[in-house]
Amino acid sequence: MSSVMLVTGSASGIGRYVAEAYYRAGHRVVFADRAAAQVRDICAALAAEAGGEAVPWALDVRDEQAWEAAITDTVSRWGQLDLVLNIAGYLHVDALLSAPLAAVHDHLDINAKGVIFGTLLAARQMVRQPHGGHIINVASLAGIAAVPGLTLYTASKFAVRGFSLAAAQELAPHKVAVTVVCPDAVQTPMLDLQVHRAEAALTFSGGRILSVAEVAAAIEEARQHRPLEVTLPRHRGWLAKLTSLYPPLTTWVAPYLRQRGQRRQATWQQKPG
Incomplete structure (x- = not known):
């Protein structure tokens, strides 16, 4: 059955791969990203393909009013909002x-507040729907085990993981599921x-x-089964949880x-391109 989805960070990386995959599977997808020209070009290129419906939307996840507008437009267009994928992220590498x-502002505004706004505002729409809805928030293994060197990102x-786990418990009685996906390093522009x-x-x-395809497969499995949390690869997830359990x-x-x-x-630095 075709679902209505809104995917943030859909101009590149995991977000783009996931949004395009769901479009090609026949779903109705809002390609949301603050890189407005890029998502317009992506949707224009997809327009000639058979499959679902793709809509580009300029969305700065830090702006709650922009979130409200995106959700309102989606529901006005298709009558519902079944799945929100909060994938947009930010990383500044520095000691x-x-x-x-x-x-400090950019990490917390984009990675944390952006997810919180998206979850909260999507949930307010989903609780009004008889079938509820599902929100998938992409965090990181850095959201389970502290990563010195990427302290602000950590x-x-x-924050994303803690918020998602708490929100899942609050929203479950309203038929709104929340899943947090925590991958290890992924081959994206952020890497x-x-x-x-x-x-x-x-x-x-x-x-x-990890490849973006592997993360997308984990997201699809989460969409099907609605678990509370997904870590990948699994063995690294257990190591992260072990160090979180005993920080020393x-x-x-x-x-x-x-x-x-x-x-x-060093080996990665030698790879071409």
């Missing part, structure tokens, strides 16, 4: 002592920002870099993980 104060993703930055060595400490463990394993990350980061 904490060197980070500009503006980066703070924002901890490119980290390749040559020593502060980001821990990003590369996993066995491999981080200080013991971080040097080893950093060294492994530095080696793999």
Whole structure:
């Protein structure tokens, strides 16, 4: 059955891949991103394809009024809002002592407040629908285990995960499900920002870099089964939860993980393109 979906961050990376995949599967999709020209071009290119309906929408997730307008337009257009995917994200790589104060605002405004606005305002629409709805928020394993070197990013993703887990409990009686998806490092433009930055060595400490297709598959599984939380890969999720359960463990394993990350980061730097 065709669903009505709004996907943030749909101009690139995970958001674009997911939005296009759902469009091609026959769903009605709002491609939402503050990069208005890019989502217009994406939707124009998709227009000739058979499948669902695609609508570009210029959305700055930091703006609650912009969120209200996007949701109102979606419901006016299609009569409902079944799924919101909060995927838009921000990362500024810098050591904490060197980070500009503006980066504090940007991390929390985009990564945390953007998700909170989207969840809250979508939920207010969904509770009025007989069938409810589903909200999927993309956090990170950095939202489970602290990542020194990406401290501001960690703070924002901890906020996303904590908010999502609490919101899920409040909204469940209203037939609105909330799932938080926490992936390890993914091959996206955000990863490119980290390749040559020593502060980001821990990003590369996993066995491999995830593809956007793998994250999209996890999101689709979450859409089907509506779990509270998804981590991927699963073994890294358990390691993150273990270090979160006993924070001193981080200080013991971080040097080893950093060294492994530095080696793999150096290999990644040598890749063409």
